[in-house]
Each structure stands twice: as C-alpha cells, then as structure tokens.
Amino acid sequence: xxxxxxxxxxxxxxxxxxxxxxxxxxxxxxxxxxxxxxxxxxxxxxxxxxxxxxxxxxxxxxxxxxxxxxxxxxxxxxxxxxxxxxxxxxxxxxxxxxxxxxxxxxxxxxxx
Amino acid sequence: xxxxxxxxxxxxxxxxxxxxxxxxxxxxxxxxxxxxxxxxxxxxxxxxxxxxxxxxxxxxxxxxxxxxxxxxxxxxxxxxxxxxxxxxxxxxxxxxxxxxxxxxxxxxxxxx
Numbered sequence: 001x002x003x004x005x006x007x008x009x010x011x012x013x014x015x016x017x018x019x020x021x022x023x024x025x026x027x028x029x030x031x032x033x034x035x036x037x038x039x040x041x042x043x044x045x046x047x048x049x050x051x052x053x054x055x056x057x058x059x060x061x062x063x064x065x066x067x068x069x070x071x072x073x074x075x076x077x078x079x080x081x082x083x084x085x086x087x088x089x090x091x092x093x094x095x096x097x098x099x100x101x102x103x104x105x106x107x108x109x110x111x112x
Numbered sequence: 113x114x115x116x117x118x119x120x121x122x123x124x125x126x127x128x129x130x131x132x133x134x135x136x137x138x139x140x141x142x143x144x145x146x147x148x149x150x151x152x153x154x155x156x157x158x159x160x161x162x163x164x165x166x167x168x169x170x171x172x173x174x175x176x177x178x179x180x181x182x183x184x185x186x187x188x189x190x191x192x193x194x195x196x197x198x199x200x201x202x203x204x205x206x207x208x209x210x211x212x213x214x215x216x217x218x219x220x221x222x223x224x
Contacts, residue, residue: 103155
C-alpha cells in the first residue's frame with residue numbers, strides 16, 4: 001500500500017463517546033499533520049509532528065488529543081466532542097519544509 | 113497573520129472555455145506557493161509548487177504562474193473531468209514544521 005491512509009473513512013459518534021482516528025504514511029516522511037476541513041472554510045492546521053515530536057498545536061481544544069508513536073503513524077483521540085466538531089479530518093505528511101504535503105482521503109466525522 | 117484569498121469562489125465553464133483562477137496572499141516572505149485539487153469526499157491532491165517569481169509549471173490543461181503581482185492557475189480548454197475544488201496554499205519562510213496556510217478554494221464546474 002502506498003501514500004497516506006486514513007481510517008475510518010466515516011465516523012458517527014455521540015458527544016459522550018471516545019473514538020480514535022488513525023493515519024499511516026508509507027512515504028518515508030518524517031513530518032505528519034492533522035488538519036480540519038469544515039464546509040465553506042479553509043483547511044485549518046491542528047497539529048504538527050516532526051520525528052515523532054509535537055512541534056505545533058494550533059490552539060486546539062483538549063478534547064482532541066494527538067499521538068505519534070513513530071514517524072509512520074499518527075492518531076487523533078477524540079472525547080466529549082461537540083456538534084461543531086463535525087468536519088472532514090485530514091492527515092498529511094511531508095519530508096521537510098518547502099516540500100510537498102501529501103494528504104490522505106480523510107475521515108468524515110459527524111458528532112450527534 | 114498569513115492570509116490566502118482565492119477568487120472566484122465558484123466558476124462554471126463550458127467544456128473548452130478557458131479561464132483563470134486567482135490566488136492572492138499576505139505573507140512576510142514566501143517560501144513556496146502550492147496548488148491542490150480536491151474532489152468531493154477526498155483529500156487534496158497535489159498539483160504544483162512554485163518557489164520564485166517568474167516560475168511557471170504545466171500539467172495537461174493546467175498552468176500555474178507566479179509573478180511578483182500575479183498568482184494564477186490557468187485552465188485551457190477544460191473538460192468535465194476537471195470539475196473539482198482548486199486550493200491554493202502558501203508557506204512563508206518563517207514557518208516551522210512546514211506549515212501551509214490554505215485559501216477557501218475555487219469550486220470549478222465544467223459542463224459538457
């Protein structure tokens with residue numbers, strides 16, 4: 001399998017549930033990202049990891065908790081979400097600054 | 113704060129009718145300008161990166177141009193399969209972790 005793979009593709013959860021999104025990249029990259037894409041809004045950067053270390057948290061609420069166990073895997077743990085958190089969550093990876101970011105297909109999240 | 117504005121928000125073309133999509137931005141120093149294509153329900157797909165004024169890149173019916181004043185994605189004789197949302201993103205020199213700032217996109221529809 002090549003590229004950036006995200007699972008699940010679709011997720012429906014209640015506000016009291018706990019769920020996790022998974023991202024895996026097979027490109028040998030060392031930087032990974034979580035973005036949020038809401039309707040009629042630009043992609044919003046959430047978190048950046050370089051060599052497994054979090055280098056950026058874009059003022060994301062604590063109900064979103066990222067985890068990067070190695071350079072190929074990235075998780076986003078979700079708990080007590082709000083309906084306004086419903087969006088497309090995208091994972092991306094790159095080999096370094098100035099280089100192309102490759103995106104996964106995203107997880108469509110609906111919070112009821 | 114870095115900002116990217118794309119125009120028009122939506123564009124309807126007849127097959128074969130050429131046009132341009134515009135990207136304007138306010139950043140203190142540009143490391144790179146990126147164009148992506150996004151189909152409904154999918155992640156952004158990389159098209160081009162431009163790094164310096166005077167640079168142009170082409171791919172099939174698409175040509176991306178970067179000058180000191182103009183940043184265009186020109187589409188020549190489009191086909192219905194070119195229908196998608198086209199995203200522009202910039203990466204400033206000061207950014208860490210390869211942060212990209214995205215515009216809202218131009219939704220292109222090409223009618224047969």
